[in-house]
Amino acid sequence: MALAVAAMAGCATAEKKMNDLKIAHSAYTAGNLDIRYAHMALALSETESVRRFAETMIRDHTAVNDQAVALITKLKVTPQDNPLSQALVKGASEKRNELSALRGKAFDCAYAQNELGYHQVVNKTVAGEFIPNTTQPELKSLLTNALATFKVHEGHAGKMVEGLKCG
Amino acid sequence: MRLMATSRREFGARLGALLLLPLATSGSARAAGGRTHKVEIRNFAFSPAELTIAPGDTVEWVNVDIVPHTATEQHDGAWDTGELKKGQSGKLTFDQTGTQAYYCAFHPNMKGRIQVRTA
Numbered sequence: 273m274a275l276a277v278a279a280m281a282g283c284a285t286a287e288k289k290m291n292d293l294k295i296a297h298s299a300y301t302a303g304n305l306d307i308r309y310a311h312m313a314l315a316l317s318e319t320e321s322v323r324r325f326a327e328t329m330i331r332d333h334t335a336v337n338d339q340a341v342a343l344i345t346k347l348k349v350t351p352q353d354n355p356l357s358q359a360l361v362k363g364a365s366e367k368r369n370e371l372s373a374l375r376g377k378a379f380d381c382a383y384a385q386n387e388l389g390y391h392q393v394v395n396k397t398v399a400g401e402f403i404p405n406t407t408q409p410e411l412k413s414l415l416t417n418a419l420a421t422f423k424v425h426e427g428h429a430g431k432m433v434e435g436l437k438c439g
Numbered sequence: 440m441r442l443m444a445t446s447r448r449e450f451g452a453r454l455g456a457l458l459l460l461p462l463a464t465s466g467s468a469r470a471a472g473g474r475t476h477k478v479e480i481r482n483f484a485f486s487p488a489e490l491t492i493a494p495g496d497t498v499e500w501v502n503v504d505i506v507p508h509t510a511t512e513q514h515d516g517a518w519d520t521g522e523l524k525k526g527q528s529g530k531l532t533f534d535q536t537g538t539q540a541y542y543c544a545f546h547p548n549m550k551g552r553i554q555v556r557t558a
Contacts, residue, residue, distance in 0.1 A: 328545050332506040335524070339505055417505045424483050424546055 290354065292411055295402045297351035298360065299415060300340050302394050303333040305364040306387075312371060313383050322380050325387070325432050329425065336418045343410055381438035388433050391426035395419060473532060475499055478551065480508045480523070480543075485551035492555055494534055501528040510551065513540040 290298070306329050313326035344351060367386060374382050398419045406412040473495035479486045480502040490498065500510045502523040510529065511519040518539075520529030533539065533555045543549035 331545060335506045339525075414505070420482055421504075421506050424548070427548065428546070 290356070290401065290405055291352070292406055292408045293349060293352040294354040294356070295406055295415075296340060296344060296349075296411060297353055298356045299398065299402060299418065300337055300351060301357040301360050303337045303340075303418075305360060306390065307333050307337075308364065308368065309371075309383065309386065309390075312368060313379075316371075316375065316379050317383065319380050319436070321432055321435055322383060325384075325428060328428070329387070332421055332425065336414075336421060339414060343414060347408070347410075377436070377438075380436050381433075384429060384433045384436055385438065388426065388429040391422055391429055395422050395426055398422065473497055475530070477501060478510070480504055480510075480549075483543075483546055483549055485510070485543075485549060488551045490551070490553045492533060492553060493558060494536055494555055495532065496555075497530050497532045498553060499528050499530045502526070507545060508549065509544045510541050511544040513542045513550070516544075519544070 310326035310329040310333075313322055314330075317323055317326070371379060371382055371386070398415060403412060403415050403419065406415060473493070475497040476490055476492055476499070478490065478498055478500045480500055481504060483504065485500070492498065498510075500508075500520055500523060502508050502525060505525050507522045507524045509520055509522055510531075518531055518541075520531065522545075523529050533553065536555050536557060539553040539555065541551050541553070
């Protein structure tokens with residue numbers, strides 16, 4: 273968890289005023305990375321609660337990102353890659369390498385704790401940076417709805433961690 | 440089954456209600472011409488979360504959230520709207536008296552209840 277989360281928090285702080293296109297890129301990237309974590313969980317975990325959570329992450333983040341694509345298509349704009357997106361990608365790649373070496377309860381706990389930490393930091397960034405800095409009303413509305421979704425995920429991840437009794 | 444628009448769903452709830460409440464036969468008389476009650480799924484909640492209806496009435500769940508939800512019988516999944524994406528709705532008709540507790544199978548904290556009773 274630490275690398276991806278720290279990278280994101282650091283970049284969000286360093287780059288105070290992201291524009292709409294950079295915000296859209298980073299929000300989409302964060303969702304896609306969580307989908308990749310979820311596919312890894314479905315491949316490696318046999319625990320029902322972990323698999324159900326992963327399926328929900330794929331379903332929900334796909335729905336949110338599909339709407340983001342529909343919006344940028346409608347607005348005829350292209351999201352801009354940026355240091356935050358790059359840090360997210362790099363951090364997630366490192367975390368996937370770490371997770372891929374784990375099996376059984378060790379994997380379940382590492383995945384669940386990463387999901388909790390990832391959603392905590394993403395939600396803080398969406399609430400504190402993305403939404404206040406977004407100027408396009410429809411993007412702001414989508415981000416607001418997405419934040420409500422991600423907060424539910426954060427709560428769900430917390431319960432998953434508790435249920436796994438990772439200690 | 441009535442013809443529905445492609446963005447809406449309808450399910451065989453009469454069968455589901457019969458399967459769910461096999462002991463409730465004494466209160467299962469059909470009401471003439473059932474009403475339809477709408478439950479909105481918004482901000483990860485069913486609204487209204489508690490609903491009282493008459494036997495033969497229909498409940499229609501409409502999802503306005505950006506992510507998919509379900510309305511699924513909580514005890515053993517005896518009835519289920521299936522996945523409702525943004526803008527989709529699902530209808531179920533309840534013929535027998537009793538209490539139906541349900542939740543969203545994707546987001547288990549979302550809960551609702553339907554009381555089916557004669558006036």
